[in-house]
Amino acid sequence: MSLTVLMNAGPWLSVPPPGYGGIENIIATLVPELRRLGVRVVLASVESSTLPVDEKFSVFPDGQFHALQRPYNQVCGVSQAHLNGVIRQLHHRDDIDLVHDHVEAVGLATLAAMGPDGPPVLHTLHWDLAKHPELYGNLDAGDRVRVNGVSASQLARAPRALREHSVGHVHLSTPLAVGADRAPRPEKGDYAIILGRINPGKGQDVGARLAQRVGVPLVLAGPVGPYHRPEDLAAAGDEARQNPDVRFFYDEVAPHVDGELVRWVGTVAGQERDDLLAGAKASLFPLRWEEPGGTAVVESLALGTPVVATARGCLPELIEHGRTGLLTTDEDELGDLLLAASLLDADECRREAAARFTPAVMAQRYVELYERVRQGARAR
Ligand code: UDP
Structure with a gap:
């Protein structure tokens, strides 16, 4: 061509x-x-x-x-x-x-x-x-x-x-979808993950509250504004609060981050990101905006991690409820779905990614x- x-x-x-x-x-x-x-x-x-x-x-x-x-x-x-x-x-x-x-x-x-x-x-x-x-x-x-x-x-x-x-x-x-249907089955941990910018639209505050309520360990991975590592945010002091995502983190998310059940690990990249996502029993998207495209959604599927999400934006196009994930319009129900996510088959997720994404x-x-x-x- x-x-x-x-x-x-x-x-x-x-x-x-x-x-x-x-x-x-x-x-x-x-x-x-x-x-x-x-x-x-x-x-x-x-x-x-x-x-x-x-x-x-x-x-x-x-x-x-x-x-x-x-x-x-x-x-x-x-x-x-x-x-x-x-x-x-x-x-x-x-x-x-x-x-x-x-x-x-x-x-x-x-x-x-x-x-x-x-x-x-x-x-x-x-x-x-x-x-x-x-x-x-x-x-x-x-x-x-x-x-x-x-x-x-x-x-x-x-x-x-x-x-x-x-x-x-x-x-x-995602390149992770290539051959995803033939890759070895990932070993699953007991935790859920939210992978994405810390931002009200991505709903980490909702996720952290739900995780505390239902007792599911939750890893929050992603930057807070321009800060990629917890120590960078801590070192930035009060000035960092000028950034709305930093304010959101401190005011709405951090009160539920206890470092044990709910942890913020900062930005993850490369193999570390893939391993963390593949090892999760569910990839959580407690959305408060209409997610336009959802790269992290298709990455989750490719790594065999079912998606638990609010049925907003592109989620119903990407996820088949009951097969590759669990969707709801009720924020409170997300906690129950998180508990049910391990019933879904990782192979279905990977097959879907290999065919479509x-x-x-x-x-x-x-x-x-x-x-x-x-x-x-x-x-x-
Ligand atoms: N991402 C990453 N490390 C992180 C957080 C996010 O590599 O700690 C990547 C994620 O895997 C995805 C992209 O950043 O490829 C985010 O794209 P997405 O469409 O999910 O969200 P956006 O921020 O564009 O709304």
Whole structure:
């Protein structure tokens, strides 16, 4: 296939990310698979990215994640500086067949503003947009720009202007799903895990309270704001409380973290993350937002860990109640489901992941969408 895609990963984290990083993980999963299908990939990211690609360029030397703590206009300023680098490239070369953009709102707006002479753009929505209509505001996505969601539920909740420019959804995937149906059965511990950013939407406070109530050991893994290790958060002192996720952690989660039944272990990465997830008897998602894509959900399945979750956002699309997980709309019932999770079969979870959530399935679907976006752009 002769197709050159400029993959715009944005300026926040390197690709692959050092630990936490939903969007960057997905790009790191998608790109090798696209290249296997013959797509040439030019990566727009930060200099410290190590993902093998055909070509890469950057504006910032390394991830600007820390800048996300700044006021919103300054956050947009960092995005914009990165996007200006992308636009410069697009003005100077004519070999880019399509831009696959992942930079929230600013990316779509900037690329749309290039007008009819710019290359076709597929912008992947990564966020729950019903709660953040201001992000995409009065955006006119432009004729050569199309969007895709990471779940049907996310798209259904997106502002109308985006839905009108949609070419469908593509579920997230994980390399862990490759051969997951043939991997040896994991040894299970007695604990449950919540893997993800500590944030009200992810509901670690609900999970910690439930775990205490039903007596199930719970591991909370993930960063609190920009702090990856408990000792870093402790050392940051009171100033850290300016961050809303830090305040949420101290006010709502920490009172239930006793270091024994409920533990916060900070960000986990690599083999440590996989072992922790594979060893859990359940992966808990006590969601208070409409989870748009749920990378940690498909990773759990791939590692043979059933999912216990509030039936919100993409969860009902990814999880079959009673087979690969247990879903409820009643927060209190989650505790009982946590106790019942060991009745589910780890092999069913892994079979599901191997059939639906491999990088190959995701890349094939993106190639189809690239073709549709390009055909649409040619037809206009
Ligand atoms: N993650 C990780 N270590 C952690 C917490 C999260 O590697 O301590 C990874 C997780 O495995 C997943 C990603 O970060 O790949 C989070 O993506 P997800 O879509 O689950 O959540 P988001 O934060 O994007 O809403």
